[in-house]
């Protein structure tokens with residue numbers, strides 16, 4: 391499933407941000423915006439920044455209640471502003487729209503998107519997170535009776551089922567599978583990121599090898615899969631496979647994620663790592 395990035399929806403930059411490790415995340419909290427379902431994430435961000443005077447849109451993610459589109463808010467590991475005193479442990483997801491008494495106004499597409507985000511959060515945390523509604527931790531009607539009872543029921547998906555993902559076809563992945571070398575929830579990403587964003591710049595050791603060697607290892611696997619990699623090639627054209635995360639690796643990782651139907655954030659986490667070793671080559 392795709393997440394519409396901040397750049398894609400025209401987000402303003404945050405005034406400040408602080409991050410939280412996945413080890414401190416314990417839950418995913420559902421909200422509704424309590425306004426028109428046609429409100430845009432930018433309108434919500436403007437309200438939060440200009441009227442509430444917050445540093446950014448309050449939620450970690452937002453979902454269009456009609457078509458199920460997912461918008462990146464503060465993202466996975468930035469502390470939100472969606473439930474006072476409970477922002478550090480909880481990823482806040484807002485379903486954009488107003489709960490109307492007596493009729494369903496949250497589409498199956500929106501429910502599937504919420505559930506997908508919840509499962510993705512579990513994958514990143516490396517364990518099952520609690521499912522909360524805002525009213526569980528604050529004096530509010532949010533997220534409305536309809537969404538709240540659905541959260542408490544464990545996010546069942548009713549109605550038409552989405553098309554089953556195509557069974558993988560093609561030749562088996564080349565090479566020998568290598569286990570993701572970083573701790574759960576960590577990823578290879580920019581040096582400017584949190585401690586669990588491992589860049590290759592500082593040569594940190596994981597499972598007996600440097601981060602730089604691991605990044606090179608993974609990119610080499612993409613080469614085995616037929617990706618044109620290295621100095622003067624299609625990917626890593628300028629710096630080659632030097633194992634230091636930068637814009638070139640980000641583009642390569644994102645392209646591979648899109649090719650594999652993964653969430654494409656340009657960060658090399660466990661799912662993206664495994665896809666290179668396990669998924670068939672089409």
Ligand SMILES: [Zn+2]
Pocket residue numbers: 420421422472524530532533
């Ligand atoms: Zn709320």
